[in-house]
Amino acid sequence: MIRHDHKLHEGASLKRAARDRLVREGEQWTDMRAAVFDALAGFEKPASAYDIAEAVSNTQGRRVAANSVYRILDLFVTANLARRVESANAYVANQHPGCLHDCIFLICDTCGQAVHIDDDNLTSGVREAAKEAGFSAPRPVIEVRGTCGDCRVS
Incomplete structure (x- = not known):
């Protein structure tokens, strides 16, 4: 990453x-x-x-x-x-408003917590796929829903 x-x-x-x-x-x-x-x-x-x-x-x-x-x-x-x-x-x-980057959220369906991570490898693949489809995606946002570690353990 x-x-x-x-x-x-x-x-x-x-x-x-x-x-x-x-x-x-x-x-x-x-x-x-x-x-x-x-x-x-x-x-x-x-x-x-x-x-x-x-x-x-x-x-x-x-x-x-x-x-x-x-x-x-x-x-x-x-x-x-x-x-x-x-x-x-x-x-x-946004805890770093001076930095423009893509956004990946991991969202817990149980407690509602959202964790923000950066992974340029993942988002560059999304950008490339969009480009190949003739679509411009200047700042993709990816959301992954599931269960966080705290809720999974509870």
């Missing part, structure tokens, strides 16, 4: 890296975007827009609509601040 050489950010470092990336993309880091990112980064598992809207609403003491959160999440995915777990219709914060 080819590994990427990048720093995984956490906490304040993750928020700074996300803000810096968004600003480099020509977007503003507003209070609402910061609140949505904080909520997203606070989840240990993929979170839906509704989960995030509820977390932001609780933090701010006012109702935040899921529609507003969806628009912000779409921006975050485009800017590489978040990844969408398609099969769960949920999102995770």
